[in-house]
Amino acid sequence: MNQSQESPMNEQRKKPRFPFPRYPRGWFQIAYSDEVESGSVHPLHYFGRDFVLFRTESGELSLLDAFCPHLGAHLGYGGHVEGESIRCPFHAWEFGGDGRCTKVPYARRIPNKSSIKTHHVREINGLIMMWFDIDGAEPSFEIPEIPETNLEEWTPFAKRRWKIRTHNQEMAENVVDIAHFRYVHGMKIVPQPHLIEPNYPVLKMETKTIMETPAGDVEGILSVEAHGFGFSTSRFTGLVRTTVIASVTPIDDEYVDVRFSFTVHKGQGDSIARGIGKAFTAEIARQLEEDKPIWEHKTYFEKPMLCDGDGPVGAFRRWCRNFYPEWYIEQAAREYREAHGTIA
Ligand code: FES
Numbered sequence: 001m002n003q004s005q006e007s008p009m010n011e012q013r014k015k016p017r018f019p020f021p022r023y024p025r026g027w028f029q030i031a032y033s034d035e036v037e038s039g040s041v042h043p044l045h046y047f048g049r050d051f052v053l054f055r056t057e058s059g060e061l062s063l064l065d066a067f068c069p070h071l072g073a074h075l076g077y078g079g080h081v082e083g084e085s086i087r088c089p090f091h092a093w094e095f096g097g098d099g100r101c102t103k104v105p106y107a108r109r110i111p112n113k114s115s116i117k118t119h120h121v122r123e124i125n126g127l128i129m130m131w132f133d134i135d136g137a138e139p140s141f142e143i144p145e146i147p148e149t150n151l152e153e154w155t156p157f158a159k160r161r162w163k164i165r166t167h168n169q170e171m172a173e174n175v176v177d178i179a180h181f182r183y184v185h186g187m188k189i190v191p192q193p194h195l196i197e198p199n200y201p202v203l204k205m206e207t208k209t210i211m212e213t214p215a216g217d218v219e220g221i222l223s224v225e226a227h228g229f230g231f232s233t234s235r236f237t238g239l240v241r242t243t244v245i246a247s248v249t250p251i252d253d254e255y256v257d258v259r260f261s262f263t264v265h266k267g268q269g270d271s272i273a274r275g276i277g278k279a280f281t282a283e284i285a286r287q288l289e290e291d292k293p294i295w296e297h298k299t300y301f302e303k304p305m306l307c308d309g310d311g312p313v314g315a316f317r318r319w320c321r322n323f324y325p326e327w328y329i330e331q332a333a334r335e336y337r338e339a340h341g342t343i344a
C-alpha cells in the first residue's frame with residue numbers, strides 16, 4: 001500500500017472513537033512479578049507514553065519515565081542495573097529508583113534537576129501494577145489482596161493475554177450487558193446481574209449462572225468485583241471454585257493490553273483441579289474471543305436504545321464518571337463532537 005492510499009485511513013484513525021476520555025485513573029497491571037527479576041530492565045509502552053521498569057540488585061522495583069534527561073536515550077533499551085541504580089546506555093549516567101541522578105561518570109558535578117519522573121508501583125497478587133492519573137494525583141485507592149493467590153489450596157496462575165482494539169470502559173460494560181451472554185456466548189440461562197455496590201472505586205455484581213465447559217455444565221454463582229477499570233476479580237462458586245483476575249491496561253489511543261490470570265481451588269484433588277482449570281480457562285478465553293470482534297468494531301452511543309431486558313447500563317455508566325476528572329470528560333466530549341460533527 002502506498003502513502004497516498006494510507007493517509008485517508010490514518011486521518012480517520014485520528015478521530016477519537018469514544019466520546020469519553022481515553023485514560024481512566026486507577027491501578028493497571030504492567031507485568032507479572034515473576035517476569036521482573038533482580039537486575040532486569042524492561043521497556044514499557046502504556047497510556048501512550050514510554051516507561052522503563054527495573055528491579056535493583058536488592059530487589060526494589062521502580063517505574064520511571066523512559067527518557068534520560070541528558071540527551072534522551074530510552075533507558076529500557078540497553079540500560080542496565082548497577083547496584084541500586086539504572087545506567088543509561090548512551091553516556092552512562094546513573095539514576096536511582098527515586099529517579100534522581102546518582103552519577104555522571106565523566107563530570108565533577110551532577111547537574112541540578114537531572115532527575116526522571118517516577119510512578120507509583122505496587123506488587124500484589126503476583127502482579128505489578130502502576131498508578132495512573134491524568135492530573136498526576138496520588139493514589140486514591142488500593143488494590144486488595146486476593147487470598148487465592150497466596151494459598152496452597154489454589155493452583156498457580158494459568159495466564160492468557162490479548163491485545164484488543166477497544167477501551168477499558170467498553171470491556172467493563174460487558175459485565176452488566178446481560179442480553180449478550182445468550183446471543184454472543186450461547187449461554188443457556190442469561191445471568192441476571194445484581195449490582196451490589198456501585199461506589200468509588202468498587203463495583204460489585206453477582207449473578208446466578210451456568211458455566212458451560214467441555215467437561216459439562218456447571219451451575220453456580222458468579223461474583224464480579226471491579227476496582228476501577230484496571231483490575232477485577234470474577235469468582236465462580238459452584239461444584240468448583242475458580243477465580244479469574246482480569247487486568248486491562250490502556251496501551252495507546254486505540255488498544256488495550258488484556259491479561260487474564262486463572263486459579264482453581266484444589267478441593268477435589270490436584271489433577272481434577274488441573275482438568276477443571278483447563279476447561280474453565282478455555283471457556284473464559286473462548287468467551288473473550290467471541291466478544292473481541294464486537295468490541296473492536298462497535299461504536300458507542302451515549303444514549304443507547306435500551307429495552308426492559310437489558311442490564312443496569314445507566315448505573316454502570318454513572319459509576320464510570322468517577323474515574324475521569326470533569327475537565328477531561330468535557331474535553332473528550334468536545335473533541336468527539338468536533339471530529340464527528342455530532343454527539344454520540
Ligand atoms: S542520554 Fe543518557 S546519559 Fe546521555
Ligand SMILES: [Fe+2]
Pocket residue numbers: 174180184185287291
Ligand atoms: Fe462477553
